[in-house]
Amino acid sequence: MNYGVVxxxxxxxxxxxxxxxxxxxxxxxxxxxxxxxxxxxxxDNDKNKYDIYSFAALAAGNFATVDAMAKLxxxxxxxxxxxxxxxxxxxxxxxxDELLLISMFGKEISLGYLRLNVAETIEAIRKLWA
Amino acid sequence: MSFINLKDKVIxxxxxxxxxxxxxxxxxxxxxxxxxxxxxxSEMVSLKTHGDRTLFFDFLPFDMGQxxxxxxxxxxxxxxxxxxxxxxxxxxxxxxxxxxxVADTQQQMRGKNIGSLNQLHxxxxxxxxxxxxxxxxxxxNKIDLRKQGIPVLPTNILEHDLNSxxxxxxxxASALTGYNVPETLKKIIxxxxxxxxxxxx
Numbered sequence: 068m069n070y071g072v073v074x075x076x077x078x079x080x081x082x083x084x085x086x087x088x089x090x091x092x093x094x095x096x097x098x099x100x101x102x103x104x105x106x107x108x109x110x111d112n113d114k115n116k117y118d119i120y121s122f123a124a125l126a127a128g129n130f131a132t133v134d135a136m137a138k139l140x141x142x143x144x145x146x147x148x149x150x151x152x153x154x155x156x157x158x159x160x161x162x163x164d165e166l167l168l169i170s171m172f173g174k175e176i177s178l179g180y181l182r183l184n185v186a187e188t189i190e191a192i193r194k195l196w197a
Numbered sequence: 198m199s200f201i202n203l204k205d206k207v208i209x210x211x212x213x214x215x216x217x218x219x220x221x222x223x224x225x226x227x228x229x230x231x232x233x234x235x236x237x238x239s240e241m242v243s244l245k246t247h248g249d250r251t252l253f254f255d256f257l258p259f260d261m262g263q264x265x266x267x268x269x270x271x272x273x274x275x276x277x278x279x280x281x282x283x284x285x286x287x288x289x290x291x292x293x294x295x296x297x298x299v300a301d302t303q304q305q306m307r308g309k310n311i312g313s314l315n316q317l318h319x320x321x322x323x324x325x326x327x328x329x330x331x332x333x334x335x336x337x338n339k340i341d342l343r344k345q346g347i348p349v350l351p352t353n354i355l356e357h358d359l360n361s362x363x364x365x366x367x368x369x370a371s372a373l374t375g376y377n378v379p380e381t382l383k384k385i386i387x388x389x390x391x392x393x394x395x396x397x398x
Contacts (some may be wrong), residue, residue: 078204103292104256104272105200105209118239124256124272125242131288132253 077195078108085196088188089170094181095155096171099162099192102127105168117171126169132158134189149178160185162192199294199393207268210393211292212385214319216279216299217309218250219251223301224372226257226273229382232375236260251277254289264390271386278313287320295332295389297381299372300359302337304348307358314359328363332388335360335367336381341374 073081073091081099089097096111098119104127109119122137130148137145148159158181168189172181200209204276214222223243237259244253254274261269276286298317300310318328335355338375343349360367366384370377 073201073203075204078202101200101292103200103211105211105292107200107202120258120270120272121239121242121256124254124258124274125244127291128253128288130242131291135284135288 073107080195081108081192082110084188084191088191091183092184093176094170094172098126098166098169100122100127100167100169101165102131102167104128115171122169126159126167130167131160136161147182158182158185160189162189163196166192168192199389201267201397205268207258207270208264208268208393209270209272210294210386210389211272211274212295212297212389213290213293214273214275214297215286215290215313216297216338217301217306218277218280218312220278220301220306220310221372222253222275222278222299223251225297225336225338225378225381226255226275228372228375228378229259229273230257232379233259250274250279252282253277253285261386269390280312283316283320286316287323290320291326293324293326293331293383294393295334297334297336297385298359299336299338300355300356302349302369303342304340304350305348307354310355311358332385332392333363333365334381334385334388335363335365336377337367337369338372340369341371341376380382 085097090110090112095115096117098109099107100123101107104124106119106123133145133148150157154173156172160168162168169187170181170185200270205376214225216222226241230237239258243255246252257273259271262270275288300312321328321331337352337355340349356367368377368381370381372378
């Protein structure tokens with residue numbers, strides 16, 4: 068698969084999926100990045116504005132670090148990462164070998180509910196590349 | 198690999214400053230951050246140790262205007278230079294589009310420059326890239342030390358050591374004073390953009 072260029076149609080569909088499955092349930096911001104730290108697409112609720120370019124660089128580094136740690140303890144990967152804060156939480160999930168989906172959300176959404184929706188989102192996005 | 202967003206018409210380009218420890222990679226980015234503040238919308242991100250050594254990377258994104266109707270977003274990274282951090286260097290190199298090799302011109306750094314360049318070659322092979330294909334610019338940094346009487350390697354020696362096979366553009370520079378820092382940056386951006394255009398056409 069080549070993510071170097073993603074078609075306008077694919078991006079529009081991806082944005083629709085992210086809005087429908089995640090932004091509408093109350094996620095503040097959702098970003099899809101590649102492992103090099105490039106932003107593929109980003110959606111937010113118009114209230115919370117983050118510096119998503121720096122965020123993407125750090126997130127790719129963070130995920131790559133955890134991945135390297137997984138290998139050190141004999142795991143193939145840790146496919147899920149979650150950071151809990153007082154007001155904001157960050158959930159990372161691998162879409163495939165190249166893409167990561169990152170959701171930033173507040174305390175009004177439970178982690179379980181978010182994970183369910185993230186799983187559905189990833190499935191829908193994978194179908195776009197199929 | 199650069200990422201091209203056809204919907205928002207944005208091209209993201211990843212340029213990595215590579216080289217031996219304490220060679221001036223972070224200082225290059227700090228100078229660019231000060232000098233081109235207007236084009237930089239966010240803060241420079243630095244992941245460093247308490248002793249101010251780069252631990253993971255520095256990151257500086259900035260806008261370079263438009264090319265063929267696409268917004269060009271340049272993302273500058275540095276790697277940690279210390280020998281023990283090679284695993285981290287490999288992570289930062291992932292998806293790289295262009296490289297600036299920052300060599301330290303102090304005489305006692307001669308071996309370290311060569312070692313670092315050899316390791317860059319190995320690391321790129323591991324990423325299925327080639328040092329002979331990827332856009333690369335050499336920067337011979339700390340040239341200002343010459344004026345202070347500190348022994349500095351002559352440029353012809355540096356060219357022989359580091360650039361005799363690669364034959365890439367090279368600059369004498371001082372990251373501290375900013376001498377040739379913008380020139381190095383302009384050169385790597387133009388080489389990288391041309392390489393992306395070639396790949397697309």
